[in-house]
Amino acid sequence: MGNLFSRKSLEDEVKEALERKDEALAAAKIQVYLEKEKNVPLNIAITGETGSGKSSFVNAIRGVDDDDDEEAAPTGVIETTKEATPYLHPNFTNVKLWDLPGVGSLKYQAAEYLKKVGFERFDFFIIISSERFSENDVKLAKEIQRMGKKFYFVRSKTDQDMDNGKRKRGFGEARILGQIKNNCTQGLQDQGFQSPQVFLVSSHKPHLYDFPDLLRTLERELPEHKKNAFLLAMPNTSQEMIDRKKEAFQSKIKYVATLSAAVAAVPVPGLSVAVDLALLVGVVTRYVFAFGLNISSLKRVSKYSGVPYEKLRELIVSPLAATKITSELLVRVISQTAVLVGLMAAEEGSRLVPILGIPASMALSFTFTYKALNFFLDVLTDDAKRVLQKVLS
Known part of the structure; x- marks a missing residue:
């Protein structure tokens, strides 16, 4: 993973940057990694x-x-x-x-x-x-x-x-x-x-x-x-394929969360939450496409399996599937999850605490993004498995 960039691992480079209090450098390295990984030909x-x-x-x-x-x-x-x-x-x-x-x-x-x-x-x-x-x-x-x-x-x-x-x-x-x-x-x-x-x-x-x-x-x-x-x-052809996709996405969550924490170090009210939501929109959209839960993918599955599109939609629990992912949609989903609401509020509130506010905000931002992405990934994985099970039955 690190050898996409150098002999030194990405984790080591980010850790060194954060130890030097250089959050901007840490964020830049993670951003380059995520973009490069996303665009591997x-x-x-x-x-x-x-x-x-x-x-x-x-x-x-x-x-x-x-x-x-x-x-x-x-x-x-x-x-x-x-x-x-x-x-x-x-x-x-x-x-x-x-x-x-x-x-x-x-x-x-x-x-x-x-x-x-x-x-x-x-x-x-x-x-x-x-x-x-x-x-x-x-x-x-x-x-x-x-x-x-x-x-x-x-x-x-x-x-x-x-x-x-x-x-x-x-x-x-x-x-x-x-x-x-x-x-x-x-x-x-x-x-x-x-x-x-x-x-x-x-x-x-x-x-x-x-x-x-x-x-x-x-x-x-x-x-x-x-x-x-x-x-x-690749299309979802087995439960194992869906699990492998989930594992691949899970391995990247820590990097997105670290990027979120680095942004939280900037002492501008509301900035961290706005950036967090923008990050989440991009990542969750990739989840939806990879799991074949976007509208065009579901319609193709319906055609080759013979299961009506409406029947597949009925199996989907998450409001994130078969729709466009927006900040407003994610806020609505987050607002129904007490843990995530509490973390988001605590992050903004911590900024008012002198001296310790920024470190606390960074930790809370990391935790919020980490938990939110795992939550979204879990529900979309379950939806993908329900759709596949119906197709295979």
């Missing part, structure tokens, strides 16, 4: 044969609809992607998914293809097929491996296979999934891969099949400073 390449479902997968990861969202990557049975095209995540714009041209649509060798699409800018590659992986897929994977980057085989359109299988006698989901995976794995082994791992997914039902396992694998194998960027942008 992540570039994910999606490739495969024409018609394999690359664009639909790009849309699924980004939480946008194939048909109804103007930000969606265009989909179709013919090749719709002529060159490497970046698509920003709508809520986390530091995350880009690149829809690459179909590997069979260009008359290039694998190395030349990778050079043409800009190999170096990508953090990892996802190679998608809707059937067996082709010779072109394998050549591309071997070249990616030779050049020192990771790739993942993803078998798309699994929901269509399940629908087709239901029409056959003796249908069994586990049996059909096993047959598809074995077929893909055997095909890759026949072409020289010793122990290939294949993830079976549906871009229209990302909570099913191997989609959750794929996301866990990608997060686990990313460099440490890229993990949060990936994690927060």
